Amino acid sequence: MVSIKDIAKIAGVSISTVSYALNGSTKVTKETTERIMAIAKELDYRPSAAARSLKKRQTNIIGVFLTDYSGAFYGQLLQGMMETLNNNGYELIVCSGEKSHRFLPERMIDGAIILDATFSTDELLSHADRGHKLVVMDREMDHNNISQVLLDNKAGATLAVDYVAEKGHSKLYVVKGPEDSFDAQQRLNAVRKAVKRYPLIDYIELNGDFGKGSGESAGQVMVDEFNGPAAAFCLNDEMAIGMYNQINKSNLRVGHDVSIIGFDNIEVAHYTNPRLATINYSKHKWGALAAEQLLKLIKNEGAEKEKINVSLIEGDSVK
DSSP, rough: OOOOOHHHHTSOOOOOHHHHHHTTTTOOOOOHHHHHHHHHHHTTOOOOOHHHHHHTTHHHHHEEEESSEEEEEEEEHHHHHHHHHHHTOOEEEEEEEGGGGGGGTSSSEEEEEEEEETTOOHHHHHHTTOOOOOOEEOOOOBBBEEEEEOOOHHHHHHHEEEEEEEESSSSEEEEOTTOHHHHHHHHHHHHHHHHHOTTEEEEEEEEOOOOOHHHHHHHHHHHHHSSSSSEEESSSHHHHHHHHHHTTTTOOBBBTTTEEEEOOOOOGGGGGGSSSSSSOOHHHHHHHHHHHHHHHHHHTTTTOEEEEEEEOOOOOOOO
């Protein structure tokens, strides 16, 4: 691989002169610059992106860190991030796993968007203290180098409980999410608070992990315990779809014997029969806004805490 040292040797100048010429510096005469550029072209010289990034301390790459890639949730979220970053001259890489955490201290990226439970809050604060720019989507933090763009989980969970109660249900199952998920815990806490306003509702919590399989397991519990119409609020749509699958294997009917409401309004929820009631928000906007806030931090413009609004989509899955 050709280096600037090779060009300097042929041109009979110093390495620093070659460097100045290749970067368009006026410190080198026009004639010398033209001669160096001609030699570089003849040798098919290609500058090292890694060396250039190290010198500029800028890569124009942003990392988004996810706990995992499973499920139908991430597509629109990542699309919103990618479009915003590309429009501003940045590329996006998707990272997962603790080994990828080194991308931050090694400055392989210019900033990070965090939706990853494997990062501890203390670890993120340590990175921020060293000047790294971060946007968190899965926790509340207060630091000049950190912005938060959070989903209004509390409002969404409250809407779901109120909707079920207004339909006259007296028994409500809630299928929980992973214990290390900020969104799951915020939704669950809001459910527990909201259900206290309806003392006549028999309230039962079932374990879940945001995966379709845990929704199927919860659905089987409802089938086994069935003694009259009941409602279920699954803290995400993946589990709600799993519950659909399991209920449909029994002699019970969704929207008649069992009412189901989810959270996220993923694409497949549009095609369930009956239509799944769910909590809706723009995943594209959530991703785009996270990217916008990170770019502001990188430019030292300051970034504000943002919240993504939610709404209820009614469906015949709740009667």
